[in-house]
Amino acid sequence: MFRLAFFGILSLGVTTVMAQSYRFDFGAGPVARGYTKVTPEMQYTPERGYGFLPGSPVQGLYAVRYIRDYVTSTQPFFFSVKLPEGTYDVKLLLGDEKDVSYTTVKAENRRLMLEKVETKPRKFVWKTFTVNVRTARITDTDSVRLKPREKDYFQWDDQLTFEFTDVLPKVAALEIRPNTKAQTIYLAGNSTVVDQAQEPYAAWGQMIPRFFKPEKIVVANHAESGESLRSFLAEKRLAKILSVIKPNDYLFIEFAHNDQKQNDLQPFVGYKDLLKQYIKAVREKGAKPVLVTSMHRRNFDQQGRIINTLGDFPEAMRQTAKEENVPLIDLNAMSKTLWEALGPQDSEKAFVHVAAGTLPGVTKDIHDNTHFSNYGAYLLVQCVISGIKAAQLDIASELTEDTPAFDPARPTSYERWKFPASPFIKNVKPDGN
Incomplete structure (x- = not known):
């Protein structure tokens, strides 16, 4: 509020x-x-x-x-x-x-x-x-x-x-x-994609508009915290997108974190079926679907390697992309490289880890290994941009000239990165985990 x-x-x-x-x-x-x-x-x-x-x-x-x-x-x-x-x-x-x-x-x-x-x-x-x-x-x-x-x-x-x-x-x-006349990139996803309204939370979807040339491309981020493929349909969020999407527009689809919590939804059956439903609906509008695998949570083993907490959902999306001939941005794979490059300690700065008293209204320590700080969201959007280039999407030619080349194995350190925070602050974790 x-x-x-x-x-x-x-x-x-x-x-x-x-x-x-x-x-x-x-x-x-x-x-x-x-x-x-x-x-x-x-x-x-x-x-x-x-x-x-x-x-x-x-x-x-x-x-x-x-x-x-x-x-x-x-x-x-x-x-x-x-x-x-x-x-x-x-x-x-x-x-x-x-x-x-x-x-x-x-x-x-x-x-x-x-x-x-x-x-x-x-x-x-x-x-x-x-x-x-x-x-x-x-x-x-x-x-x-x-x-x-x-x-x-x-x-x-x-x-x-x-x-x-x-x-x-x-x-x-x-x-x-x-x-x-602008070509629109619509985003469908959860709290890892949404335009987070308040600090100290952020997501990659709210960072990406800055990297596209004006007048040619616009980003319409319809993601919302706590969403799954099912709830996005039930709340008519996809229906809203389909009511305004134009031929040659894009819909980027990234879901898994909340889908995996549904006991009756299996990665290679129900989840894939829902993805195909989205793909079909977008194509019927003459628009272009893109699948984005969900990034890893911050969960390391004793050797400093990321533990997969998303089960088979990323692999199910990869398979769907091949079966439906849909471009894939493998954010899941890139995030593993990124988090391991930062390591268990420095990766905390990419997620919302805030000590009590350091922000107004934050009276208890926050240790969130799912949701991102501005720094983490900024790193992830550069992974997404790398995926756009690798998939050879036509919108890659509309990236701004100052869009940096990015290697997730060599991320910019937090100490070298500066970004102005917004004044809105909440100490309530976004929906989803």
Whole structure:
């Protein structure tokens, strides 16, 4: 319930409106022609349809030249715009007339869109990313069966919410325009894939948008904690995806952690049958299924080797991929290499291991060997990207030029990796294990 706790109650009724474009000019200076002026005290209301969310002090700076004034804060700050479901290109002007700036941008539930954009004094830069906005509605009479906690998430409402963060974030202008042509990568999975709403948890699905070129590719992450192939169907999450997926779009499918707990579901029978049901449904829409084997839990033997806790489920998915001629990303195999390369001690930093008192509200030690920290999620998404390249998917050509080459046997150390955390914190473990 982080939205209620952090921002107070916001009444967000879903509206049916035509997608439209916006141009916002932030700061205390004069408004640029064709833009809507946004000053720090302008908080979001449904009637206005845009504004800052309460919680962080936003400062507006003045500049002599139009559109070169900006807003900033010493803490992460949030700006939200009321928008109908769809895909949008977002263009940001970042920088400062007098000083440097470092800005990281997350959207909706902490989806990483831009990472540590640096600008020099008197240098401004336009940066673009593409983001998906969705609601739970499938038809006039049918909707996704959301869990109670999801109703307070940023990503099921009628708003596009931005989190601006890093050492010196400075946002001068923002433009939003609809994009009806982008190829969409839909994600179906559990807590290891979902856009985790709160620190210290993260998953690879919320890291991957940052690595695709804007305007061409958009990621729509429909994964949710605690899900299995069956429950994803029963809650109509797959039905939601099928209602909007287009020919040539992708659906990445990663399930196993919760499926293996169902006593009547066998890897080579029921599990494979369900996978084939997903594959068939996606292909009937002219879209492309991709199977992703589930990563290993952090479970080492005395020799520092990973113990398989997922049984035959990863192998059943490998077999299904061959039988159905579906591309496979073997995250299970890559994660074994990755965790063993880090070792029993350093791998703790990739998972949620937090000492009591080190984060607000965390009164007991957390030792979670299933769910990931930001660091672990960032390493895993690089494995997924390696799998995209190895499978020769056409979207590999749309990866950003700064996407690093990655070898899971030689991961970046935690000490050399920097990432700004979000202000939302919970000490409740996500559903699933």
